[in-house]
Amino acid sequence: MNSSGEPDEKRKPRGWTGTLALTVCSAAIGGTFQYGYNISIINAPTTYIQSFINDTYTQRWGVSLDGPQVTLLWTLIVSAFSLGGLLGALLAGPLSVRFGRKYSLLLNNSFLLVGAALVLASRAAGSFEMILAARLLVGVNSGVSMNVQPMYFGESAPKHLRGAVAFSSAVFTALGIFLGQVVGLTGLLGSEPLWPYLLASNALPGLIQLFALPWFPESPRYLLIDRGDREACVLALGRLRGGEAPALEMEEMLQEQELQKSAALKSGNAASAKTPWSLFKDPALRSQIRTVTAASSAMMLCGNDSIYFYASYIFLAAGIPPEKIQYITIGTGASELTASILSNLLIERVGRKYLLVGGYGLMSFWSVVFTVALILQSSGVAAMAYVSMGCVFGYILSFGLGPAGVTGILPAEIFDQTARPAAYMLAGSCMWIGLFLVGMLFPFIVNSLGSYCFLPFLAVCLVSAVFFGLTLPETKGKTLAEITAEFDVMNGLRRPTMEERPEMQLKEPVREHYQLGKASSFTQLTQELDPHQKDRD
Structure with a gap:
């Protein structure tokens, strides 16, 4: 038993839950997995795409390209992925603020699906430019997911699992690299007739995410701090933790919310996302x-x-x-x-x-x-x-x-x-x-x-x-x-002084029996939890 009369087991931090694990998998399969997958699948069809570039150019203009020219066009196709990634990284911030972490990942699949369609149509259209555009769009998709997904994970995980949950982004990146190498084998999709399907196979993980991720909650911190929706935050946190929303974790988010409000008041600006x-x-x-x-x-x-x-x-x-x-x-x-x-x-x-x-x-x-x-x-x-x-x-x-x-x-x-x-x-x-x-x-x-x-x-x-x-x-x-x-x-x-850092005022741990919704601010919350706190300070 602890000092509040509760069993110690109830105060232990909760570990992985089914909802948290499935949220991680649903977000990552269409997120950082795509980055690793799209890096590796472009290697196997290199010679086939270079031949396609030369053949389509010859059919279009009646003359063939020499080696350095083909290499230059191929380099542009490969580099388009990085340039698209840079554009996606710049889009990730505004998207995550405007639509939230989860819906940004869902909307991000639109770049991927359009890119897959361009690749599949490139051979029939006789256009290697469509491959370049597709790689640019796939890069945008990877750039968004590489930023939004770790943000989503870091805000959804409990403190003691924050690193493990966020690190799963790297695990799925490595998994994408490995599976891309496997699918690119000549016995699978790495042959000359099938290379368009190899490049378009990234649409499958995107479709899986579109069907799976909507069933799982948004980032609790985004719901509370960015949208101010406390009720939705409590529901999301409860689902991710497999029960009631932990009061201690909720209190930490309220601290952050109050700190940002206080900083906004001092600066005279609204507590909006920074640039x-x-x-x-x-x-x-x-x-x-x-x-x-x-x-x-x-x-x-x-x-x-x-x-x-x-x-x-x-x-x-x-x-x-x-x-x-x-x-x-x-x-x-x-x-x-x-x-x-x-x-x-x-x-x-x-x-x-x-x-x-x-x-x-x-x-x-x-x-x-x-x-x-x-x-x-x-x-x-x-x-x-x-x-x-x-x-x-x-x-x-x-x-x-x-x-x-x-x-x-x-x-x-x-x-x-x-x-x-x-x-x-x-x-x-x-x-x-x-x-x-x-x-x-x-x-x-x-x-x-x-x-x-x-x-x-x-x-x-x-x-x-x-x-x-x-x-x-x-x-x-x-x-x-x-x-x-x-x-x-x-x-x-x-x-900083105690008045400037209100989170330092709380000396006692939050009691698990605290009922969320009673306090309208962090100050009221601390007074409700311990009415003698102010006298002790």
């Missing part, structure tokens, strides 16, 4: 912006996606028969999936900071070994080809262990409700710009540096490990108020 520009002007968010910008940029600039493309050359040099390389390459996707699942199980025990620093530290180690192996391999040491192959798997495993998932969690944990959409817009923009730059520059890096081509990625990983080790506070199991207090110190702000 990315307003984030940069706020001195209280300097360290948070620096953290998110560095994490999102490093995630793409570390070269993990490039190593997927480089893997086939390494496996070929290791003596793997060309017709077998596609099966070995599947192992790279399986490696990231395995690491993501393992990290999902560890994140609430180890914490965000150690996984992020450890992941980049291991990637730095594998970069050094990889560079040495490539140098010796170019000198004629045949056994080094197998060492290089092992480094590919080690690098991808290390990435999946930390940076792949922790990066997407940070904006949800270190920014409040009004700043969170803009923070994800900023983070998403950094990610997609980084992906575009690496995709465009990596071939030139390989040509100019040769066996030393991974030294730039080594520098990124080393700097990232040191930076996050020195500056990132651990957010595991902490409320937004506790996390903000740590960043206030980093930002050089004075420690």
